[in-house]
Amino acid sequence: MNAKHEPKPRRQRAGRGLLRRGSVIASPYLWLLFFFLVPFVIVLKISVAEVQLAIPPYTPLFDWPEGGSLELFAVGDNYLLLIEDSLYIRAYANSLKIAAISTALALLVGFPIAYAMARAPRAWQATLVMMVILPFWTSFLIRVYAWIGILKNEGMLNGVLRWIGVIDRPLIILNTDIAVYIGIVYSYLPFMVLPLYANLVRMDRSLLEAAADLGCRPAGAFWKITVPLARPGIVAGCFLVFIPAVGEFVIPDLLGGSGTLMIGRILWTEFFSNRDWPVASAVAVILLLVLIVPIVLFQRHQQRQREADA
Amino acid sequence: MSRRPEHAGGEESTAPGGEAAFLRIEGVSKSFGNVTAVDNVSLDIARGEFFALLGPSGCGKTTLLRMLAGFENPSAGALLLDGVDLAALPPYRRPVNMMFQSYALFPHMSVAGNVAFGLRQDRVPRAEIAARVADALALVELSPLARRKPHQLSGGQRQRVALARSLVKRPKLLLLDEPLAALDKKLREQTQFELMAIQQRVGITFVIVTHDQDEAMTVADRIAVMEEGRIAQVDTPSAIYEAPRSRYVAEFIGDVNIFEGRASAVNGGDVLVEQADAPDGLAAPARADGPAAGDAVLLAVRPEKIEIAPEPLPPGTMNAMAGEVTEIAYLGSVSTYRVRLDSGRTVVSTHTNRLRDGGAAIDRGARVHLSWPVEASILLRS
Numbered sequence: 001m002n003a004k005h006e007p008k009p010r011r012q013r014a015g016r017g018l019l020r021r022g023s024v025i026a027s028p029y030l031w032l033l034f035f036f037l038v039p040f041v042i043v044l045k046i047s048v049a050e051v052q053l054a055i056p057p058y059t060p061l062f063d064w065p066e067g068g069s070l071e072l073f074a075v076g077d078n079y080l081l082l083i084e085d086s087l088y089i090r091a092y093a094n095s096l097k098i099a100a101i102s103t104a105l106a107l108l109v110g111f112p113i114a115y116a117m118a119r120a121p122r123a124w125q126a127t128l129v130m131m132v133i134l135p136f137w138t139s140f141l142i143r144v145y146a147w148i149g150i151l152k153n154e155g156m157l158n159g160v161l162r163w164i165g166v167i168d169r170p171l172i173i174l175n176t177d178i179a180v181y182i183g184i185v186y187s188y189l190p191f192m193v194l195p196l197y198a199n200l201v202r203m204d205r206s207l208l209e210a211a212a213d214l215g216c217r218p219a220g221a222f223w224k225i226t227v228p229l230a231r232p233g234i235v236a237g238c239f240l241v242f243i244p245a246v247g248e249f250v251i252p253d254l255l256g257g258s259g260t261l262m263i264g265r266i267l268w269t270e271f272f273s274n275r276d277w278p279v280a281s282a283v284a285v286i287l288l289l290v291l292i293v294p295i296v297l298f299q300r301h302q303q304r305q306r307e308a309d310a
Numbered sequence: 311m312s313r314r315p316e317h318a319g320g321e322e323s324t325a326p327g328g329e330a331a332f333l334r335i336e337g338v339s340k341s342f343g344n345v346t347a348v349d350n351v352s353l354d355i356a357r358g359e360f361f362a363l364l365g366p367s368g369c370g371k372t373t374l375l376r377m378l379a380g381f382e383n384p385s386a387g388a389l390l391l392d393g394v395d396l397a398a399l400p401p402y403r404r405p406v407n408m409m410f411q412s413y414a415l416f417p418h419m420s421v422a423g424n425v426a427f428g429l430r431q432d433r434v435p436r437a438e439i440a441a442r443v444a445d446a447l448a449l450v451e452l453s454p455l456a457r458r459k460p461h462q463l464s465g466g467q468r469q470r471v472a473l474a475r476s477l478v479k480r481p482k483l484l485l486l487d488e489p490l491a492a493l494d495k496k497l498r499e500q501t502q503f504e505l506m507a508i509q510q511r512v513g514i515t516f517v518i519v520t521h522d523q524d525e526a527m528t529v530a531d532r533i534a535v536m537e538e539g540r541i542a543q544v545d546t547p548s549a550i551y552e553a554p555r556s557r558y559v560a561e562f563i564g565d566v567n568i569f570e571g572r573a574s575a576v577n578g579g580d581v582l583v584e585q586a587d588a589p590d591g592l593a594a595p596a597r598a599d600g601p602a603a604g605d606a607v608l609l610a611v612r613p614e615k616i617e618i619a620p621e622p623l624p625p626g627t628m629n630a631m632a633g634e635v636t637e638i639a640y641l642g643s644v645s646t647y648r649v650r651l652d653s654g655r656t657v658v659s660t661h662t663n664r665l666r667d668g669g670a671a672i673d674r675g676a677r678v679h680l681s682w683p684v685e686a687s688i689l690l691r692s
Contacts, residue, residue: 209381210414212401214428214479224427228418 040288047281048074058277078282088266088283092290095263098177098252099245102184103192106241107234109185110192114233115226117193118200129197132190144183144254151179151255175257183251188244192237199233200226232305239298247287263287331390332357332515333378333483338387339539340373347373349539350387355532360509360516362526365536366562371519374536375485378517379408391483402431407481411488413472415460421471422447422456428479446478449508466497473505477512486518490525502528523563527551535559551612557690560610567616567657568690569609573601580684582628583609587651593628594687601689608690615686616659618647620672623679630681631657635674649678 049058063071082088117128135143150156151174158170173179203226211221227234249264256262263283270280331354340348348370355361363371376382378389380401389396396404407428415424425446429439447453450470460468469489476484489505490498506529509516520526526533527547535542535550535558543550543559554560557568569592571585576596583592592609601607611629623630633651640663647659659680672678 204412204414206410206412206414207416209379209401210408210410210416211427212381213379213406213408214475215402215431216427217402220431225416 043281043284046277047078047285048076049278050075050077051276051278056277057275078278079286081279082282082286087261088263088286091261091263091266092286094261095246095248096290098180098184098260098262099242099248102181102188102245103238103242105181105185106189106192107238110189110196110237111230111234113189114193114196114200117197118203125201129194132193132197135190140187141250144187144250147179147183147186147255148174151182174255175260177256177260179255180252180260180262183255184241184245184248187251188241191240191244195236195240196230196233199230199236203229232301235301236298236305239294239301243291243294243298246291331355332359332392333517334388334390335374336388336390338374338377338384338389340370340377340382341385346539348377348384351536351539351541352387353534353541353544355515355517358513358515360506360529360531361518362530362533363517363519363536364521364523364526364533364562365542366521369536370539371521371536372487375408375487375517375519378483379406379485380404405482406485407476407479407483408485408487409472409476409489411491413460413468413492415468415471415475417460420457420459421452421463424460424471425475425478428475432479442478446474449477449511450474465492466501469493469501473508477508477514480512481514484514484516486516488520489518491520491522498525499528505529527563535562552688554610554688555691557608557610560688560690565613565658565660567611567613569611571607571609573603573605573607575603581607581689583607585609587631587653587655588629590626590628590630592687593684594689595685597689610688610690611682611686613646613658613660614644614662616657616680616682618649618659618661618672618678618680620676620678623681627681629684629687630679632677632679633657635672635676635678638672638674647672647678649680 045061046058049061051057052059059073061073063073065071113132117125117132120128148155152158153170153172153174155174157173158167161167161171173182207225207229208218208221211225212218216224247264247267248262249268252260252262252265253268256265267280267283267287270276270283274280333353333355335351335353335355338348338351339346351370351374353361363374365371373382377384378396380396380399384397391404391406396406416427419427422443425443426439429442434442443456444453447456450473452467452470452474455463455467460471463471469492473489476486486505490501493501502525505516509529518526518529527550530547532544532546533550534544537558542562543555545553550559550563554563554566560566560568569583569585569587571583571592573581574584574591575582577593579596580593581596581601583594585592594609622632631651633649635647636650636656637646637648639646639648642663644660644662647661649657649659651657657680
């Protein structure tokens, strides 16, 4: 009797194992489906609608008038507007420019920090990593607001500079692009420092000794050994700063001037001030398309890196 | 090059042949905080010599090597290479190259790129770089793999790349930090002979650091045995093995039986030693600083020098002991017998298995008699 029943539980167990494995594999896809694909489809749907004084403030995609048949209602006007009105193209271009310059600055500031952390005594390193993460414990918004207090004409920075006598008239930084760069570099610096640190700390220091032993000066060894080996960290850090910086809204809005044209602000204006949800949605869809190129590049890079490590 | 002269046991710090030292280490010490890693070490190494620094981990041998490479600065003392003070030169200016224990190959460069790196630093013309890299790779038989990256190589191949990279600049001195430690036994033994052949071909002075006594004995012309930052003995491999000066050296190199006794008389060239296990006493050749009658002494005998026989020895035989065989380890070429003496002490005796089934004469549990000639005994400082 026992023998007869034996195969059944085994099959059941196999089935349960498959289910478990399946759910593990499915969970990231489910996540993407609910939190990325579904919202994106909604935004895409709105982007082909027209403005309407109603709730919600846009025309429905499908209409089924009484007695009539199902009607599909979609227009490309919103996308045409983005091309025709140079404001949008300038805003996209300017966003990419600001994000690119900010990324370069973040790398310039972040690399020495990450390098110093990786070279610090082992006992300190956990504390140093903690200190890099620490700002996240305060609201991002509050931290950006704090920069207003530092950068404004009667702010802390100008106060200190005047007090030590470097300047006699306040520097105008707030409400300029410079303030936006400062804000973005400050806010996204941890995203640059952490992947760089993770990379640099793994580097075998005997490689630098070997370079010195073979006649290479320390500065040469930095460019010939450290930087090429840190490349995966540099690439990861740059993408992690660049991608969110392109669509940044809060920083240009709070620190930038009226002339600081960034696509995030345009989006905000269309959505909340003009209440033109369809155009705002079209702006968002195009922004995503613009960012898809660097995102795919980043994913490929990560994939290659994992393969190289394996 | 003459290898393995008879154990001269000469002056500790002079290079053999009376030649002026090529590398002179003078009273070098290195402290890290209050830990002294290297303690007043003086050594003279001759041009073209293959010299080994041997000792357990933490004995300061690697620190000494790193001072020669320039990665550590001596706390005291001087390092002179071919008459030039090394201390004044940073690592990248020293005519010294090092082969690292981890090999430290640059992972982002090909094999050829790794080997060419040092030459590029010296701005050697391109054509010459290509030729010298090709020569170096041919020397270590890696020419077909020149375009591979280090992660595509086996451990043994990586080891060869590291060797080629450290030789290609034709340094005056090549430092090897445990160069074979990462290889498996068979490959390690094979590589030891290759290393010797390469050293003789290029004629560069090699200083190797190792904790493996067999490796040091195989490759080196002379060995410095180190103990807690100091040099315990500097000699040829045969002198280190056959004439160790201290218990530490005798026990570190090979197996040894050590008997504690008391010198009873000095009889011509021999010292007679009273020891409880030997009814008729022990004897050993006297040393220059030999003990006086009545001193406590240590007497060392290598296992392969002890005869083992079932028949009792004639009464009055010196260096004779009796006991019972407790273990026999058959190792193919040799068999090792562990014999428990009547006092409970264990003596090890090794025998070459010259005949097939020749070892069957003595079984475990058998009563045996041990003996060795006077010349086989070594007196040690106690």
